[in-house]
Amino acid sequence: MWNKVQETVRFLKDKTNYSPEIGIILGSGLGTFTEDIAIEFTIPYSEIPNFPVSTVQGHKGALVFGRIGSKSVVAMQGRFHFYEGYDMQTVTFPVRVMKYMGVQNLIVSNASGGVNPNYKVGDIILLKDHINLFPDHPLRGLNDERFGPRFVNMSEPYSRRMNQKAKTIALENNIELKDGIYLGLQGPTFETLAEYKMVKILGADCVGMSTVPEVIVARHMNVECLGVSVITDMGDEENIEEVNHEEVLEAAKKAEPAVRKLIKEFILHF
Ligand code: HPA
Helix, strand or coil, X not given: CHHHHHHHHHHHHHHHCCCCCEEEEECCXXXXXXXXXXXXXXXXXXXXCCCCCCCCCCCCCEEEEEEECCEEEEEEECCCCHHHCCCHHHHHHHHHHHHHHCCCEEEEEEEEEECCCCCCCCCEEEEEEEEECCCCCCCCXXXXXXXXXXXXXXXXXXXXXXXXXXXXXXXXXXXXXXEEEEEXXXXXXXXXXXXXXXXXXXXXXXXXXXXXHHHHHHHHCCCEEEEEEEEEEECCHHHCCCCCHHHHHHHHHHHHHHHHHHHHHHHHHC
């Protein structure tokens, strides 16, 4: 794994001569964020050694290098999900690559189903914690100490410092930002009514099929994370609705201008 990561980093450095400080994973609802980046290089996953290729409709596959103000960033346009069939090492490989390109802060976005009755479709949620219920773990197996320790402290999966800044930026820009706990499940089925109830009972506010593996691997390497989720459907008992992928994409799209503004201003002022 170490050698593969370094090989990919070398390839990307040779091509771009870039050392981005901030990494961004563009989930549903933030796909067009690349329009806010002064792009210098777009490299399709298919051209990057050791990179998998993403398979979900609505997700593109490229690494985008560029600037937002004075900050240099790398964005993943399209991420890899466990439900696509990749193992956890593959799902999280790009996060390792971003770290060794120079990334110290990672911004992760996603779409999720809300179970907190105070949420509504279109809400933007700042993740303050998560619950990992994926059936496999990206750090299972021999630990390579060059990446990080065997036993990773997870008391601050989402950086308090970054969250504080995001809240300030939201206030200053009149963007409504709620916060909450994200529960990660493997999918690809959306939750049954009983499962949404379980998510709520377990203490989470929203549920989705991504983010948790990437954040775990980022924390393994001591990368600070910010997580933002768009509520695309509701799964609380009084407010339950049938959900499908098209509705998720549509709801995410509606929230996109506000999410883009939040992340752009955050990066400019971080
Ligand atoms: N469940 C799981 N993943 C999701 C959901 C959901 O309700 N909405 C968007 N992604």
